[in-house]
Structure formats: structure tokens, C-alpha cells
Amino acid sequence: MQFIDLMAQYKLLKDEIDENIRAVLDAGQYIGGPYVKELEAKLAEFVGRKHCITCANGTDALQIAYMIYGIGEGDAVFCPDITFISSTEPSKMFGAASVFCDVQPDTYNLCPKSLERQIKAVLAEGKLTPKAVVAVDILGNPCDYDEIIPICEKYGLILIEDAAQSFGASYKGKRCGAFGQIATTSFFPAKPLGCYGDGGAIFVDDDELDALIRSVCVHGKGPRGKYDNVRVGVNSRLDTLQAAILLPKLKALADHEIDERQEVAKRYNEALKENFQTPFVQEDCISVYAQYAILAKDTETRDRVVNHITEKKIPNMIYYPAPQHGLPVFENEPTYNEEFTVSNDYCARTLSLPMHPYLGKDEQQIIIDAIMEAL
Ligand SMILES: Cc1ncc(COP(=O)(O)O)c(C=O)c1O
Secondary structure, three states, rough: OOOOOHHHHHHHHHHHHHHHHHHHHHHOOOOOOOHHHHHHHHHHHHHHHOOEEEOHHHHHHHHHHHHHHOOOOHHHHHHHHEOOOOHHHHHHHOOOOEEEEEEOOOOOOHHHHHHHHHHHHHHHOOOOOEEEEEEHHHHHHOHHHHHHHHHHHHHEEEEEEEEOOOOOOEEOEEEOOOOOEEEEOOOOOOOOOOOOOOEEEEOOOOHHHHHOOOOOHOEEOOOEEEEEOOOOOOEEOEHHHHHHHHHHHHHHHHHHHHHHHHHHHHHHHHHOOOOEOOOOOOOOOEEOOOOEEOOOHHHHHHHHHHHHHHHHHHHOOOOOOOOHHHHHOOOOOOOOOOHHHHHHHHHHHEEEEEEOOOHHHHHHHHHHHHHHHOO
């Protein structure tokens, strides 16, 4: 059994993927070219943004977002306490402070109340300038943007949507990746839209930002090209092969995989809701369940389930064992007396189960039975 069965998808899309790989090899163009162009256009259209700029991975995408807004020394970047380090790593890299916020008890996404508390605390202390909010659609479930956007507007903060886990999800009819001045995603193989290596993308509506990002991605290239460097940039691009692989995968995601993920989640929900806190998705929203995470009633129960299902060879993961504020790398970040009650509790009780669009009923029943046995 696989935690995420990438081979099942490959078997289904093999002809198209193989054909595209062969076409790239036959053409001998490995960087840029028509596949990258076509993919960027299709990604932008799917998300509902004017521009998509592909890059080397989701971590670079976030770093570039920080770079184009000049986030650095003396700035505060607000970020949920439950995320992967990439969301906030650039803060440390560029000398800004990561100010963590607690998460919501049902979606585990950035808590708007905690966000506003932390913004006020930073302003009251007067040492840092509130600059940006990174809203992470954790586990593939969209943040509450109707609450978050007005807070960003009230305090003049840049909103960066980290949609690394939520490509294909939507919030009240709008796709994830379409929120904030800038949004980023990841095509890491295990993501809802994954390639066969590393990949990422940045989404914006503004033409000037699009041009700026394209420059930063290629060593700060200027109007006369790659050797006319006008700013400090990075080398971050999506390989042509990965673009060619992503095209049929994007079609499969849009055509049926988002729906199949809902079916798998529904079956888990029905079977587990009596004994666990199962995922909550806000009304008019769609999660892509990048991870299907349940919360046990306490740590002891969670660990008992983990031990039992691991013994039965059922793959499982804990996303995440520690909240960001508890990571050694962030031990000196200001916390402003925030208690992180929800994020601490989430990490103590969470457990992620095998989840992918091709998880059949029989295999899923084996997982469910093993969990019930453990209880
Ligand atoms: C929330 C979040 N942000 C950013 C990233 C970074 O993406 P990548 O692995 O493509 O660098 C990830 C990947 O795990 C993620 O989960």
C-alpha cells in the first residue's frame, strides 16, 4: 500500500506522459520552450489569474515573493503556526521576523483573530514594521479569505497565498492560487498537482509584477536579456520535461481527480467521524485533501493508532510533529505572549492517512479496519 500512489496515476496517463517526454527529447529543448509556455497559460487560466510564472520549486516561489516585495530587516511577516518551514524560511533568510499566529480549531488554517492580535502586538511594541501575511491553505483546505483579506487591507499588509498544498482547491467559487497580491504553489511529486521531480509556480494579476518576477527568476535579467543584469535574482525555472509531464496531469486533476479526492475523503469521514475529529471544509469551499488528517482524542490514542497501523504496514505520517514556533530555528522569534493553544494541541493529536485519487474502497476499508482495531 502507498501513502500516495503515484504509479496508479502514471498507469492511467502513461501514453500521454510518455509521448510528451519523447517529444521533448526529440526536440532537444530542455529549458523553456512551448511546453513551459502552454503550461503557464493553462495554469493561469485554471486558477483564474492573469499571469503564471513557473519556477524550480515551491520554496523558491515563496522566496521570490518575499524578494519582489523587498521584505527584510525590521519587517514582520505573519504566518500560521501550522505549516511547512518554506512558508516562512525566507523571513529568516532576509533578516525579517516570522511572527507566528495560532490556527483555527476546525480547519487548522491561520486564525484571523490571532492574526489581528499579533499585528496589534507588533504595532504596540513599535520595533518591527508589519509587512506581509503568508496565508497557507494547509492540508489542501482553503483559508478563510473573507476574514483574512479585510485584516490585510486594514493594516496595509501584502497578502501572499501559499497554495503549495491546495492546487485544485477553491474558496467560494475562486480557486486557490487566486488570493492575495501574489500566490505560490509547489509541484513536488506528492502534491495534488505533482511533477516527476521539483517544480513550482507563482501567480499574479499585475503586469509589472509578472515582468519583475520573470526578471528575478533569471538572475535579475534586464531588457537586453540574461547578461544585462539589473537586479539581484536567482536561477529558478521549471524544466521543460516537467512542464510536459504536468500538462496531462493538470487535465486529469481538473477532469476527475478533484472529484475522486472528495469521494475518498467522504468514505473516511463516514467511517471515522464517531471516533476522530475529521476534516472540516467551510461552506462553498472545496479541499483537495493534499493530506487527509484526523485528530485522535489524545496523544496516547494517536500514538496507539500509529503503532498499530504501522505494524499492519499501513503507511501514515504526522503533518506536523511540531508547530513552527517550537522549531529550534525559530527559538528567538518574538511570540508576543501568544499561547498557541490550538496549534500545540493539533500537533499532539494529528495523524495523516493514505490519500490519493486512486485509493479504492477495498484498500481504504483495510485502513479503516486497522484503525478501529487499534481503538
Ligand atoms: C505549505 C508548503 N509551502 C511550501 C512548500 C515548498 O514546496 P517545495 O517542496 O516545492 O519547495 C511546501 C512543500 O512541502 C509546503 O507544504
